[in-house]
Amino acid sequence: MCALNDDIREYTERLREGAVPRAYRGIMSFMSELLRRMSASHPDHAVSALYAGFMDMTYFAITPADLKILNLKVAVVYLHEENRFEVWLGGGNRKIQAEYIKRLSGADIGDYTLSKVSPGVDSILEKRLLEHPNFEDKESLIRRLDNDVTAFIGDMIELMRY
Template identity: 50%
Template sequence: MDSMNDLIREYTNQLNTGRIQEAYRGIMSFMSDLRTYLTERYPNYVTGSLYFGYMDMTYFAFSPTALRDRKLKIAIVYLHKESRFEVWLGAINRKVQAKYIEFFRLKNIGQYKLSQVSPGVDSILESILSDRPDFDNPEELKKEIERKTIEFAESVTLMLNR
């Protein structure tokens, strides 16, 4: 096992190439632009602040009021290690999360992944938005994420109303 000093030396070496900072800034810039784009296009949705994370995930909440009224929220999540965008249905707390995991366990959730209640799990349902994001074409990537996120929100709302 590497010592903390070894890990920090490797971290410093990687930072000295400059590529990690450039990539990280690119991801944060894209996420910020995506948040602004969706906020402007969907004024009836509530958009949360951008959470930068610890190079594990970066996300923001983007939820229709119908879900917010049920103490639920949607998060658009970028997973750094996987280089993938996902959309998650989450809740305002663990008690509400557990209630809705049980609710969806009894539903046909189609292609969505149902989460299990356990420490560190923040989602109720998950779906992949883009498993190979093309950051060189940000406008197309925004539209893909937008389309799939709205589909997810509408699908979840329908399931909740059945």
């Protein structure tokens, strides 16, 4: 097991090299822009602040009234270690999340992944959107994510009608 001071030395060296802070700033800048643009293109949806995370995940919620009234939310998630975007259906709290996981366990959920109730799991349903995204082509990436998240939201509204 590494000592904390050893980990901090390694961390400091990586920061001095420059790639890690540049990449992190780039991801945060992109996520802020994505949040701003999706908020503008979906003015009727409730949008949360950006959660930066601890270099594990960064996300924001964008939720239409049809899901919010059910105490559900949609999270646009970037997973740092995996370099992947996902979209999640989440509950307002763990109890609601567990209820929906149970309710959906026998349902036809298409190509979505149903989560399991366990500590640290923050979703009801998940979908991988994009592995190894091209951050250099920001406009295309924003368009694709907006389209994919919009389709997910539509599917979740339909799924909750049953």
